[in-house]
Amino acid sequence: MAMAKPLLSLLAHLHAALLFQPADPAAGAMMYNVLRYGARPDGAADAAGPFLRAWADACRSTRPATVFVPPGRYLVSSATFTGPCHSRAAVTFAVAGTVVAPAGSGGRGSSGRWITFENVDGLVVSGGTLDGRGRALWECRRRGQGSCPTPASSLTIANSRDVVVAGVRSVDSELFHLVVLQCHGVTVRGVTVEAPADSPNTDGIHLHMSSQVSVYDARISTGDDCISIGPGNSHIWIERVACGPGHGISIGSLGKQEGMAVEGVQNVTVKTTWFTGTTNGLRIKTWGGSKRGFVRGVTFADATMSGVDNPIIIDQRYCPTSGGGCPGGSSSISISDVRYVGVRGSSATPVAVSFDCSRSNPCSGIRLQDVALTYRNRPAAARSYCRNARGSTLGLVLPPSCL
DSSP: OTTHHHHHHHHHHHHHHHHHSOSBTTTTBEEEEGGGGTOOTEEEEEOHHHHHHHHHHHHHOSSOEEEEEOSSEEEOSOEEEEOOOSOSSOEEEEESSEEEOOSSSSTTOSSSEEEEEESOTTEEEESOEEEOOOHHHHHHHHTTOTTOOOOOEEEEEESOEEEEEESOEEESOSSOSEEEESOEEEEEESOEEEOOTTOTTOOSEEEESOEEEEEEEEEEEOSSOSEEEOTTEEEEEEEEEEEOSSSOEEEEEESOSOSSSOEEEEEEEEEEEEEESOSEEEEEEEOSSSOOEEEEEEEEEEEEEEEESEEEEEETTOOOOSSOOOOOSOOOEEEEEEEEEEEEEEESSSEEEEEEOOSSSOEEEEEEEEEEEEETTBGGGOEEEEESEEEEEEEEEESOOOO
C-alpha cells in the first residue's frame, strides 16, 4: 500500500505528459494540457493565466488544436479567449473538470462576463462544469443594496461562426448561464443548467442578434427564462428541452429601449419540450411604447405542461418591475404567424391560454391546433383570454379558443 500513492502520482504525470503530445500524429492534431502551463486543480490558485497561455498556443497552431482541462477544480477569476485563430480547422476547448468562479461577488470584474470566447470560428466547447458561485451576489441584490457588483454571465460565445457547445453543465451563474451573442451557425447540445428557482436573472440560454442557432437535449432548472430569445434573432431551432423551475421559453422581451433600430425575431421553431412547475410555458413578451419591431414565423409544437402558471401566453404589456418606470402606451411590436400545435397538460391557473396583444398592433395569424390544457384536472375549468388577437383553430382545442 505504501507504493500506491507514488505510483498513482507517476501515472498522473505520465498521463499529463501524453496529453501534451499530438492527439493523432497521423492527423497532426495537437493537445495543450493546462497543467503544463501551471494550472493547479486545487480550486484555490487562479488558473486564468495558464488557461489563457494554453489557448494562445492552441490558437496559434497551424494544426487542429485542443485545450484540455483535466479532472479537478480550477479557480478562474475571468478569462476571454479571443481569435481569430491561425488554423482553419476547429479549435476545441475540452473540459473534464470543474471551473469555479471566485468566492463571493465581484471577483469577475465589471465586464458582465466570466468566461468568454470571441471571434473564434469553428470553435468547439465540450464537457465540464462551470460553477458561477452566484449566491453571494443574489443575496446582495435581494437586500436591495445599491453597491452590489456587476453580475457576470458564466459563458459567452460572441461574434463567432460555426460553433458547437456540447455537454457543458452550468451551476449557479450570477447572471445568464450561456449567452450566444452576434453569432452565426451555433449548435448547443446536451447542456445542463442548475440554479434555484429564486435566483434572479439567471436565464439558462440567452440568444441575442444571432442566426442559425440550434439547441438540442437541454435540461434547465433556473430562476428566470430557461431559454430567452432576444432581439435580432432568426432561424432558431429548439428541440427536446426540459424546463423547470424557471420562467419558460420566451421570445423577448422586445421594445424596452427606445431608438431607431427595429427589434425583430423571425423563423423560430420550438419542438418537443417539457415544462414542470414553471411560471410560463411558451411565451412572447414585449414592452409598451413606440419602439418598432416584429415577431413572425414562430412554431411551438409538441409541448407538455405540468402545473404551469401560464402555459401559452403572449404579453404585450410586459412590465416586471413593481415600482413603475415601465414605458407606457401601446406596444409597437407586431406579432404575426405564430402556431401552437400539440400543446397538452395542466395549467396551475384558470387562464391556460392568454393573448394580451397591442391595441395599435393586434396579433394576427395566431393558430391553435390540437391543444388540450386542463385546470385542476378538469378541461371545462380552464379558460382562454384574448385582447386584440386574431387567428384560427384546427382540431380539438381546449380550453375553447377566444380568437
